[in-house]
Amino acid sequence: MNIPKIPLGQGVEWLEKWLTTYFGPVFDVIHAVIGGMVKGIENILTFLPALVLIVIIAALAYWIGKWRMALFAVIGLLLIDNLGLWGPSMQSLALVLAASILAVLIGVPIGILCAQSNAVKNTITPILDFMQTMPAFVYLLPAVSFFSLGVVPGVIASIIFAIPPTIRLTNLGIRQVSPELVEAADAFGSTPSQKLFKLQLPIALPTIMAGINQTIMLSLSMVVISSMIGAQGVGALVYRAVSQAKTGAGFEAGIAIVVIAILLDRLTQNALKPKQR
Amino acid sequence: MPIIEVKQLTKVFGHDAGRALPLLEQGWSKEKIAQEVKLTVGVNKAEFSIEEGEIFVIMGLSGSGKSTLVRLLNRLIEPTGGQVLFKGNDVVGMNPEQLRQFRRKNIGMVFQKFALFPHRTVLANAEYGLEVQGVEKKKRTELAMQALELVGLKGWEHHRPDQLSGGMQQRVGLARGLANDPDILLMDEAFSALDPLIRKDMQQELLELQARVKKTIVFITHDLDEALRIGDRIALMKDGVIVQIGTPEEILIQPANKYVERFVEDVDLSKVLTAAHVMRQPEMVRPERGPRVALQLMRDSGVSSLYVADKEMKLQGVITAEDAAQAIKENKTILEVLRREIPRVHPDTLLNDLFELMSETHLPVAVVDESDRLKGIVIKGAVLSALAGNAVPEGEHV
Numbered sequence: 001m002n003i004p005k006i007p008l009g010q011g012v013e014w015l016e017k018w019l020t021t022y023f024g025p026v027f028d029v030i031h032a033v034i035g036g037m038v039k040g041i042e043n044i045l046t047f048l049p050a051l052v053l054i055v056i057i058a059a060l061a062y063w064i065g066k067w068r069m070a071l072f073a074v075i076g077l078l079l080i081d082n083l084g085l086w087g088p089s090m091q092s093l094a095l096v097l098a099a100s101i102l103a104v105l106i107g108v109p110i111g112i113l114c115a116q117s118n119a120v121k122n123t124i125t126p127i128l129d130f131m132q133t134m135p136a137f138v139y140l141l142p143a144v145s146f147f148s149l150g151v152v153p154g155v156i157a158s159i160i161f162a163i164p165p166t167i168r169l170t171n172l173g174i175r176q177v178s179p180e181l182v183e184a185a186d187a188f189g190s191t192p193s194q195k196l197f198k199l200q201l202p203i204a205l206p207t208i209m210a211g212i213n214q215t216i217m218l219s220l221s222m223v224v225i226s227s228m229i230g231a232q233g234v235g236a237l238v239y240r241a242v243s244q245a246k247t248g249a250g251f252e253a254g255i256a257i258v259v260i261a262i263l264l265d266r267l268t269q270n271a272l273k274p275k276q277r
Numbered sequence: 278m279p280i281i282e283v284k285q286l287t288k289v290f291g292h293d294a295g296r297a298l299p300l301l302e303q304g305w306s307k308e309k310i311a312q313e314v315k316l317t318v319g320v321n322k323a324e325f326s327i328e329e330g331e332i333f334v335i336m337g338l339s340g341s342g343k344s345t346l347v348r349l350l351n352r353l354i355e356p357t358g359g360q361v362l363f364k365g366n367d368v369v370g371m372n373p374e375q376l377r378q379f380r381r382k383n384i385g386m387v388f389q390k391f392a393l394f395p396h397r398t399v400l401a402n403a404e405y406g407l408e409v410q411g412v413e414k415k416k417r418t419e420l421a422m423q424a425l426e427l428v429g430l431k432g433w434e435h436h437r438p439d440q441l442s443g444g445m446q447q448r449v450g451l452a453r454g455l456a457n458d459p460d461i462l463l464m465d466e467a468f469s470a471l472d473p474l475i476r477k478d479m480q481q482e483l484l485e486l487q488a489r490v491k492k493t494i495v496f497i498t499h500d501l502d503e504a505l506r507i508g509d510r511i512a513l514m515k516d517g518v519i520v521q522i523g524t525p526e527e528i529l530i531q532p533a534n535k536y537v538e539r540f541v542e543d544v545d546l547s548k549v550l551t552a553a554h555v556m557r558q559p560e561m562v563r564p565e566r567g568p569r570v571a572l573q574l575m576r577d578s579g580v581s582s583l584y585v586a587d588k589e590m591k592l593q594g595v596i597t598a599e600d601a602a603q604a605i606k607e608n609k610t611i612l613e614v615l616r617r618e619i620p621r622v623h624p625d626t627l628l629n630d631l632f633e634l635m636s637e638t639h640l641p642v643a644v645v646d647e648s649d650r651l652k653g654i655v656i657k658g659a660v661l662s663a664l665a666g667n668a669v670p671e672g673e674h675v
Contacts, residue, residue, distance in 0.1 A: 183353055184392035188406040188457075189381035198408070202396045 016142050027146045034098065034152045042094035050081045057263070065270045072266075076259035085234055085256045092223045092233030093260055095151055099158035099219040104212055107163045111170020111208070112196065121171060128164040136161050136225050144229050154226025162218035169211025173204025213268040220261050234260075278365060279326035280460060280493050281350065286323040286359035288345050288517075291316035294357045307516045319345040321517040322359065329460075332487060332494045336504040337514030343497045346514070347463050350495065351384045352376055363461075381410045385454035389466035391446045393438040399425065399449050400434035406457035417456075424456040425449075427486065444475040451483075455490065464496045468503065480507050501540065505529070505549045513537055525549065545629075546664050552631060553624035555663045556644045556653030559584045564593060564611045568604035571596055571611060582640060584651060585615050592643055592651040595619045621645045624652055628660055635660070 020027070045053065054077045062070035080089050114121040139160055143153035177200050185195045201208075223235035234256045241250030289297040289310075297316045300309075307318040320342045327333045337343045348354040350361055352368060361368040363383060371379060385406065393402050401408075403424050407417035425434055428448040438446055447467060454462050468476045484507060487494060498504050504511050505525040512522045513536075521533035529549060532538035561584040562571045571583050575598050583601075585593040594615040596604075604614040620634050620642045634642060641654040 178392075180388060180390055180392040181394060184386070184388060184394075185405075187351060187353060187380060187386040187463075188409055188453075189377040189379075190409045191377065194409050198405075199394060203394075 016145055020145055030156075031147050031152050034102070034155050035150075037102075038094050038098045038151050038155060041097050042091055045090040045094060046087065050077075050086045054078065054081070061263070061267065064267055069266055069270075073263055076263065080256045080259055083252050083256065085237070085253060088232065088234045088237055088253075089256045089260060092235055092257070095154055095158065095223065095226065095231060095233060095235075096216065096220050096260075096264070099155045099162060099222070100212070100216045102155070103159045103163040103215050103219065104166055106159070107166030107211075107215065108170050108208065111167045111211075112174065112201075114167065114171040115174035115200075124167065128167060131160055132164045136222060137228075140225065140229050149230035151226070151231045153229050154222070154231035157226060157229075158219040158222040161222055162215045165214035165218065166208070166211040169214070170204065170208050173207030173211075174200045176207065177203045209268065209271065213265060216264050216268055217261065220257070220264065223257060280329045280364060281327040281495075282360075282362040282365075283323055283325050283350075284360040284362070286320060286346070286349055286361060287357050288319040288342075288349055288354060289316050289357045290319055298358045318342075318517045319354075320349060323519050325512055325519065325522055327461075327493060327495065329493055330491050331509045332484075332496060332507055334496045334498060334504040334508030334511045335514060336498050336501065336508075336511055338499055340516075341514040342517035343499075343514050344465055345517075347465050347495060347497050350461075350463060351380055351386065381406065381457065383459055384461045384463060385457065385459035386463040387447070387450045387454045387465065387467045389469055391438070391443075391450045391470070393446055393449055393453075395438055397438075398434065399430060399436050399438065399441070399452075402438065402449050403434075403452040403456045405453055410457065420458075421452070421456045424452040427455065427490070428452045429482075442475075443471050444479060447471060447479065451486075455492075459492070461493045461495065464494060466497050466499065469498065469500070476503075483507060501544055502548065505544070513540065526554075547629040547632070548627055550628050550663050551624060552622050552626045552628070552642070552644045552655055553652070555628065555659040556624070556655050557659060559641075559643070559651060559654040561586050561651065562596070562611070563587060564615070566611070568596070568601040568609070568611055568614070572598060572601040572605070575601070584643060584654065585611060586651045590650040592621065592645050592649055593617070595640055595643075619643055621649075622655070623647075628663065631655065631660065 048056070054074060057077060058070045058073045061073040080086055110124065114124050136157060140153065140157050143156045147153040147156060174196075181199060181203070182195065185199045190198065223231075223233060224238050225235075227233065227236035227239040234253045237253035238250055238257070241247075241253060287298065287301060289295075289301075291297075294316055297305075297310055297314060297318065300314065301318065301321060305313075307321065310316050310318055323346055325333075335343045335346055345354055349356045350368070352361075352371075356369055359369075363379065368376075368379065394405065397405070400418065400421055403421035404417045407420055412420070422431075422434065425431060428451050430445065430448050430452060433441065433445065438449060441449065447470075450467070454464075468479050471479060480503060483494075496504075496507060505528075508525055510522060510524055511528050513520045513528065513533075515536055521528060521537050523531075523533075528537065529541050529544065529546070532541055560574065560578050560580050562574055564585050564587065571585075575581065575583055582595050582597045585596055587593060593612070594617040596611055596615050600614040600616070601611075603609075604611065619640060620638050622631060622634065622642055622644055624644050624646065626644075631642060635655070635657060641656045643654055644652045646652055
């Protein structure tokens with residue numbers, strides 16, 4: 001028996017072409033919005049002199065964590081500045097923040113929908129599995145053909161890669177709220193949205209924050225990959241150093257990513273703790 | 278008019294549960310329906326009504342359907358068939374908005390495992406019902422504080438529930454249920470998760486609270502002692518069916534069937550029956566009648582002592598045959614020889630609390646009300662006979 005090869009690849013390419021042809025204007029709007037957002041964040045980050053921003057971040061770290069975190073922020077960020085990587089680092093940070101903010105804005109509502117309907121959850125779950133396991137390089141290509149080269153397809157690819165934890169953990173957090181509490185809220189005549197905002201989201205918040213933290217970390221891990229399609233920043237420096245076999249330059253840029261990663265991780269992990277007391 | 282009327286209320290769990298209704302109508306049992314159509318009957322044609330201000334206890338073992346039944350009243354579980362009427366209005370037919378208003382204004386609930394919101398303070402928990410109604414902050418804080426004060430939690434309002442003991446947590450639950458001043462309070466095994474001693478305190482406090490706020494309370498329990506202690510009336514459930522409804526006495530003294538009888542046979546009657554249940558008409562004399570009359574009365578009725586009470590039935594004391602004889606000899610009045618130090622108890626005293634008193638005296642115990650009026654006497658034989666499970670004949674009540 002000879003079964004012909006299923007033309008899956010052709011199908012995907014046809015779909016890609018069809019989308020670019022008929023949804024071009026939509027993609028243009030998305031491009032403008034995301035591009036503007038990244039640029040805006042970058043402008044805010046680079047508007048202030050590096051030293052001023054370091055002081056602000058250190059103060060934030062002190063407020064959220066304690067002096068050890070503030071100390072790490074000061075030393076780490078001063079090192080980045082000293083290595084001459086401040087500008088590119090802020091570019092990458094802008095990309096990560098834009099992708100993370102959008103992922104949270106899209107992901108939390110989808111997670112809430114999943115928690116409220118098994119049908120939605122059963123539809124979304126395999127899509128999330130697909131998004132997380134499909135190698136990220138593969139959806140860089142359609143992203144480029146929809147949004148051309150630059151930071152925007154990088155943000156889109158980062159969102160696709162990083163959004164699943166936010167959706168999954170929002171869903172999980174809400175579903176974990178004990179049925180007795182939900183019953184109590186019902187017994188006192190709560191509307192569905194009162195139940196959501198007064199009970200389910202507050203109780204699920206630590207779990208949701210864990211998801212957001214993972215989303216930020218995953219989108220940071222996309223920084224280098226995004227640079228392959230023209231996103232600027234420390235990711236691009238790493239990419240260039242690797243392709244030119246410059247170990248030292250690669251290490252310096254890598255250190256900058258590590259510092260940003262640790263700061264983002266600790267800040268988001270601890271953000272909720274003081275308020276819970 | 279009863280505040281709640283329940284007619285043919287039925288809950289069947291499972292797919293397309295409605296098909297069980299005609300089968301129940303034909304008298305199929307819970308087991309038969311479970312075996313042949315794979316449906317679970319939770320509540321089978323329950324029928325009762327609750328009067329305003331009453332503590333109505335629904336009691337049964339686990340799996341008897343009592344927790345399902347109470348949730349049918351506020352539709353936390355949707356009934357499969359039958360009616361719930363609140364002041365004559367059909368609860369089952371309410372649309373979601375009407376149901377929400379009903380739950381907000383008319384019917385509060387207290388849960389077995391407290392179900393307090395862990396992220397809110399004690400005060401914010403008590404405020405919850407008012408908050409979802411949209412009552413403004415100042416007003417709802419005021420009302421919630423009143424409710425917390427009522428349950429004895431003043432000063433704890435800014436703590437979190439997990440900082441409180443079990444008994445205190447359930448007080449928060451109670452305050453939350455009372456804060457929006459509902460007509461009816463549903464209490465689902467509200468004290469079952471508490472230690473026995475705290476539990477008894479809470480039962481007592483609930484009774485005192487009820488005397489002040491006069492709510493209609495539907496109380497679910499699996500504990501017969503609890504049911505007997507707090508219930509004005511008790512509905513006994515088994516396999517989703519209400520087997521008997523009656524006052525605690527009726528349930529104890531006239532069990533409707535073998536099941537109820539078995540259920541109540543282990544009850545420690547001494548903790549249920551009171552002095553009022555076993556007291557008899559006293560042999561008595563008024564002081565101005567004189568010792569001779571007293572002695573004659575004693576001879577006539579074959580007793581060795583008489584209770585002395587004035588025209589208002591106020592108890593003065595006891596006179597024995599010897600005292601009377603002496604008074605005649607020394608020409609004294611009854612009041613001069615009478616023994617005033619005699620054991621007295623209130624009609625609500627439990628038999629359990631009478632034992633010690635009775636062992637210390639050879640005289641019968643006098644039962645008097647708040648203004649010292651003689652209501653009856655308790656003799657040892659009557660107590661023993663009541664404990665043996667023999668009903669006190671109506672005629673011998675005072």
